[in-house]
Each structure stands twice: as C-alpha cells, then as structure tokens.
Amino acid sequence: MRSTEDEALAWAAVDALTGQLALTPKPGLPDPRDLGAPADRRDHRSLRWTAKALAPGLAAMAAAARRTGDATPGLRAELGAIGRCTEHSVRLAGGGHRGALWVLGLLVAATALAPVADAGEATATARRIAAHTDRAAPRRPSRGSAVSVRYGAAGARGEAGAGFPHVRRALAALAAARAAGATEAQARLDALLTVMSTLQDTELLHGAGPLGLRQVQAGARRVLAAGGTATQAGAAALAALDADLHARAWSPRGSAGLLAGALYLDALPISDTARARTA
Structure with a gap:
C-alpha cells in the first residue's frame, strides 16, 4: 500500500516535470509558446497532460523502495516492472x-530509501540502484541504447550509473544563478544550458549526429560565457540558439529530463541532519 509520503514524492516529481515544461524559452524544446502555434499545440498540451499519468507509477516506485529498504537487485527489478x-x-x-x-x-526511489539524504546522497543512492541489471527488461535495444553503442555516448543508463552528474551540475548552476540575482526562470534556464553544454544527448545524436551535438553544446556554452540568460548578451545568444534549434528541428530532450530531476531534488526539504553535514 502506498503511503502519504510516497504520494507526496510522486507529485513532487510531477511538479518538477511540469515546471520544466512551463519554462520558456527552451531552445529546441516544447514550451508554452507552442500554444500559439497550431501545428505544435497538441505537443505541449499533451506533454503537460501526460505528465500527470506518471504519478501512480512514481508513487508505486517510492512504495517499493520504502518496503525493500535497500538498493537491492530485487528493487531494481521491481522498479523496472x-x-x-x-x-x-x-x-x-x-x-x-x-x-x-x-x-x-x-x-524518487532513492529519496524514499533515504528521506534525510541531501541531493548528493540521493544521486549516489540512485547510482547504487541503477548498478543492478534488470533481467526482465526487453531484449530488444531501445533507440537510446542503440545510439549509445553507435557513438560511444553514456546515454541515460550511463548517466544513472555515474550518479547523475548532470543533475548535480544543474543544481550547482541553479544555486549560482540565484546567488547572482537571476530570476527563478533565468536560473532554471542557466541550469538547462549547463546540462546541454556537456551532455552527450542521445536524442540529439539520433537526430543531428555528432556534429550537430557539438554545435548545440557550443551554442549553450556561448550563452553561459556571455553571462547567462540574466544578461543582455546571454539573452541574445539564447534567442539565437533557440531559433537555430527550432529551424533544424533538433531537440535536446535528454537535457530536459535531467533538468526535471534537478528541479525535483531542489524542491525537496533538506533535513536538519543533512543540513548539518553540508554546513
């Protein structure tokens, strides 16, 4: 049976995902501007709607983690199912x-296992869960795994296996931008661009190839080098990158998912015990 705590973690994750979707302007990604474009309207509205469909599954994952009590192979198999x-x-x-x-x-499973953990400990726990093999997973490789093998990119599994380094980088970028006086939207955009600047995004590799990936990474770095989205030069560089990606139909979807993970961890309250460890 799922508890109130499990439901709360699930809806915190859904809120993080819808927060990512609401952010604008996101280069190459669906955002609220799509509501004014009939050709894209279903895309953004559908994504906001279907985000809510994740809640029951995420709550079940939290319940499984809480019931299991450790990052075991059995938990990994249950999460996969x-x-x-x-x-x-x-x-x-x-x-x-x-x-x-x-x-x-x-x-979500990691934070259900260790509710007093800080973000660094949560990603480390997620890494321990992901280290186990899901033996019931379909044998047929996914598009992402096929692209990972073809280009030698870490992909989603590699990111989890490394303890979500880009989630941690996004959290650091959020904190730095806020400390510098950026608005919340600007801080989140800077966090997204920080991920985009180095992530080997398999979605981009599939649609744009290695040269396209490097072009997108360079564009994200230009925005950050100009001072981030809170500056006039950074905002102009972001607008140029956004126009280029939409014109080419290149979408850094992997970066968007990792930003949602960072926003989830950012929204969780840090316990007094965890706060004392990081003070």
Missing part, C-alpha cells in the same frame, strides 16, 4: 516522458 507499466499508461494518455520517467523514477 513498474516503469514499463507506467510507460504503457503514459502511451495511452498521449505519450512522452520516457527519459524523465527513468530519471525521476530512480530519484
């Missing part, structure tokens, strides 16, 4: 969010 059922439910609702489900599912 819940994840596949959740993917099916999301497809019925309209589709999307597969990458975000992988990130948020592991982080």
Whole structure:
C-alpha cells in the first residue's frame, strides 16, 4: 500500500516535470509558446497532460523502495516492472516522458530509501540502484541504447550509473544563478544550458549526429560565457540558439529530463541532519 509520503514524492516529481515544461524559452524544446502555434499545440498540451499519468507509477516506485529498504537487485527489478507499466499508461494518455520517467523514477526511489539524504546522497543512492541489471527488461535495444553503442555516448543508463552528474551540475548552476540575482526562470534556464553544454544527448545524436551535438553544446556554452540568460548578451545568444534549434528541428530532450530531476531534488526539504553535514 502506498503511503502519504510516497504520494507526496510522486507529485513532487510531477511538479518538477511540469515546471520544466512551463519554462520558456527552451531552445529546441516544447514550451508554452507552442500554444500559439497550431501545428505544435497538441505537443505541449499533451506533454503537460501526460505528465500527470506518471504519478501512480512514481508513487508505486517510492512504495517499493520504502518496503525493500535497500538498493537491492530485487528493487531494481521491481522498479523496472513498474516503469514499463507506467510507460504503457503514459502511451495511452498521449505519450512522452520516457527519459524523465527513468530519471525521476530512480530519484524518487532513492529519496524514499533515504528521506534525510541531501541531493548528493540521493544521486549516489540512485547510482547504487541503477548498478543492478534488470533481467526482465526487453531484449530488444531501445533507440537510446542503440545510439549509445553507435557513438560511444553514456546515454541515460550511463548517466544513472555515474550518479547523475548532470543533475548535480544543474543544481550547482541553479544555486549560482540565484546567488547572482537571476530570476527563478533565468536560473532554471542557466541550469538547462549547463546540462546541454556537456551532455552527450542521445536524442540529439539520433537526430543531428555528432556534429550537430557539438554545435548545440557550443551554442549553450556561448550563452553561459556571455553571462547567462540574466544578461543582455546571454539573452541574445539564447534567442539565437533557440531559433537555430527550432529551424533544424533538433531537440535536446535528454537535457530536459535531467533538468526535471534537478528541479525535483531542489524542491525537496533538506533535513536538519543533512543540513548539518553540508554546513
């Protein structure tokens, strides 16, 4: 049986995902501007709607972690089974969010296992869960795993296996931008661009190839080098990158999912015990 705490973690994750979706302007990614474009309207509205379909599965993942009590192979197998059922439910609702489900599912399970942990400990716990093999996973490789093998990119599994380094970088970028006086939207955009600047995004590799990936990474670095989105030069560089990615139909979806993971951890209250360890 799921507890109130499990439901709260699940909805915190859904709120983080919808917060990522509401952010604008996101280069190459669906955002509220799509509501004014008839050709794209279903895309953004559907993604906001189907984000809610993740909640039951995420709550079940939290409950499984709380019941198991440790990052065991059995927990990894149960999370995989819940994840596949959740993917099916999301497809019925309209589709999307597969990458975000992988990130948020592991982080929700990790925070259910260790509710007093800080972000660094949560990602380390997620790494221990992801280190186990899900033997019931389909044998057929996914598009992301096929791209990872072809280009030698870490991919979603590699990111989890390393303890979500880009989630941690996004959290650091959020804190730095806020400390510098950026608005919350600007801080979140800077966090997204920080991820985009170095992530080997398999979605981009699939659609744009290695040269396209490097072009997107360089564009994100230009925004950050100009002072970030809070500066006039940075905002202009962001607008140029956004126009270029939309014109080429290149979408850094992997970066979006990792930003959602960072926003989830950022929103969780840090206990007095964890705060004392990081003071």
